[in-house]
Amino acid sequence: MKNRDRNNEQHQQILGAFQTALGQENVSDGPATMNAYFGDWLPPKTLGTSVPPEFVVLPNGTMETQAIVKICNRFKIPFIPVGSNQWSLSSAPNRPGTVIIDCKRMGEIHEIDEKNMFAVIEPLVSLAQLHAEANKRGLYIGSPEASAQSSAVAGHLFQGMWGVGHRIGVAYRNILGIEWVLPNGEILRTGSFSQDPACGFWGEGPGPDLRGMLRGYAGALGGVGVVTKMAVKLHPYPGPRTWPCEGHIPNQVSILPEDRFSWDIVKYDDLEGAINFMYEVGRAEIAAVLQKWPTVYYAWWWANSNEQYWETWKKRTFQDNVKNAVGVSLWGFTSKKQFEYEKRVLEDIIEETGGKRIPREIYDLWVPRTANNWIRDTNGSRMMRPSGTFLALRLPTDTLRNSIGVVRTGYEWVNKFSPPILDSDGPDWIGGYDFGHFGFGETDFPVEKTPEDLGDLMNKLLGMTKEDLQNGIENGIGPFLGGTYHAMAGKVFKYDKLLKGIKKAIDPNLVSNPPHNIPVED
């Protein structure tokens, strides 16, 4: 597909307008540069459904971003804002003539307010940067399994599922103020930013809480403008000021102080047992991390080479030992005494729920090299290693118990679609959030990265979604975004209506990443 359908004169006119706004070096239309902005790890590029953008622009700050958005409106050209640009499903252009608004020149941490526990950040600040600065001050923020090199703002705007969600909730609930260039070029400041653009301590108001506009099932995907500044909550952290890490890549280990942090991996006979345990831990209001990982996660995050991955898999090292296991990390937030208290409570819960710890040798193999990725992730991108990519189906966001049913029906599909789905041992990921008040599930599995295998699978998954809809199954969006999401999100969430309403009000020219969200043109 061509990356533009306008004539050269029009192209030059737009180029000139961008260059006037940002300076020549901050605007590119060169094919070699465009080539780096359209995917890929999930299917779009592999399936030939994405196209290079026509321009990439690098604005610095809110005013320059506003200038770009206004130019986009003037010429009616679609734009897509990107952070680290990892989520190619929604950030790779799939229509000609798109402008990528790359936030690389917006990488400042404006402020870390220790007393009030929040940070004010720009879109390219990585989660690892924010972690490092927060940790120095005894504060903390989570990271999604996209790894901590991804953008903290994008992470807060996106799914927001992170390791410590059990304790601190999903990322988007941690957003305080937002400075935001709306698709029509107006600037909106929410929370206390609205009173003082330098002050981000308070999230709500004035008036209705507009942060909701940035949310969809998985964020607004750049569909409602560009966030140029965000205030995010930070949380107390009892760990060392510098992240502990020993050894060399790819075998580094990370061990947090034993008098304040612990990891237990507790196994149950079935998924119900595991989820029951998660409820009990939530009810007791203990622990910081509470995750039921699928077997593939143990191997994905741990293996340090393809050979090690598949050899370990063939030996069933993890399959035989971690099925229906829950990882739980206790933190002594306030004191060693509190930590000891939580340990005793956890012990009681394990006993009462009939849990068993996984074998010591598996624990020792896995925990030092891998567990702390759920506190600060560095190995998440290993997910693509075994076969070039992975996919998911059935992503429920509801109660923990609801997740059981959804991921379980997911197994049937996984079996039905294997191959092309590769060996994955019932890949159910269920994370507990807000002390078990809600749960998120995902059914992740490896697929070989070939256009044939992926094309085949995408069609099957689309068929599955349609079948689900016909059967009145209202939960478990999948797989990720694109066609199936479009097919489902409207019916399930009425998100199409909501988004159309929002778009009508703030995006009259439909320029803000239109095609990736719910189709709104019709």
Added chain:
Amino acid sequence: MTENKEMLLPKDTRYLKYPADGPFDQEKARWTAFNCSRCSVCKWVDSWRVKSAKYARICPQHTKYLYDSHSGQGKCDLALALIDGKLQWDDDPEIKNILFQCTMCGGCDAMDKGIRDAELIKMYRWLRSEYVKRFGPLPEHKTMTDSIREYDNVWLQPRLKRNNWVKELKGMGIKDLNREKSDILFFAGCTYGLSDELKGTIVNIARILLKNNIDFGILGNKELCCGSPPSKTGILDEFERLAVSNIKQFNALGVKTIITPCAGCYGTLRVEYDEIEEKKNFEVLHVAEYLDRLCQDKKINYKKELGITVTWHDPCHMGRLGRPYVPGRDLEGVYEEPRNILKSIPGVELVEMERIREYAWCCGGGGGAFTGFKDFARWTARERLAEAMDTGAEMVVTSCPWCETSLRAGAAGMNEKMETVDLFDLMVKAL
């Protein structure tokens, strides 16, 4: 535990085991590029190692030029598009910059190896050589290329000048391996050997070796360039010519150990020569590795207390690029030895920068950037010097003529002063 025969495994066996052996050809380049997941790991210091927001980046090229095309990920996208014919080599003059601004420091390569089995630096070398096949060496690299072809060194110097540095050590017992035998060859390298500014370092090293009665020899006028500069700048025929000649010469002389003070020579002799079919009958050590053994045995007799605080800059080619790649194996390099030596010098306090070992920030001097993209090389060096200053150190110590030259060039014109000193020059000050 049983092996399940029914398992559904990837059909492409390269997913089962990365093919690290064999020449790095177009197929391997495509494999590396195709499996890039655009995760951005190659742009940042490994997340577990990030200690501050200020020093969180790993890639000088991407940090400076910002577009994703100018990063490891972007070069994967470029390789894939060029190989698959989606882009043509002459479609965009920026291709030259994307490929050659990069300092070939391997920061991206090391971080990438944390999450997948791949060899980015080899892919860059392949891309550069394909570029050179089509357009010839970069004009900025032409002098160096001509010099290598004409004189077997990169500095347009007559062969006879190679021996100049030993003149002041005449009669002290350095063997000429063209006439005498020794198990140990001291390989000076073009840059230390031919630069008036830098040759003092190798004189100092030779003095330390002689003082400790180490039996070693040199090749004098017969020493050839190791082949590092042509290897990094895409002139692979010259690299091969030099590598084959060198291996044959070392084998013929019966040398068992080669010690070199130059990080660039070290990485090339130790790692890149593995690509040459000619069998190597010798081991390669950096002088720091060799002298560390003497320090451990307390054989070095220091006489003076220096009373200084220093920081150590890890040269890329003796660090993360100083070992052959074995998927899954630690990215080891010569990290501890120079630090041990520094700690052994009386009155030297070593303070570390934030980005060290395999996640060190480059000096800007490598990959032909120093000659090809001077301003960028200088900017990269200044970033490093700023990091060094933040440690409170009075000087930055390293052991690579390229790093020293680049860091000194970067320091020129900076308001705050930060001296760059060679490890062995510092050592000699305390003897």
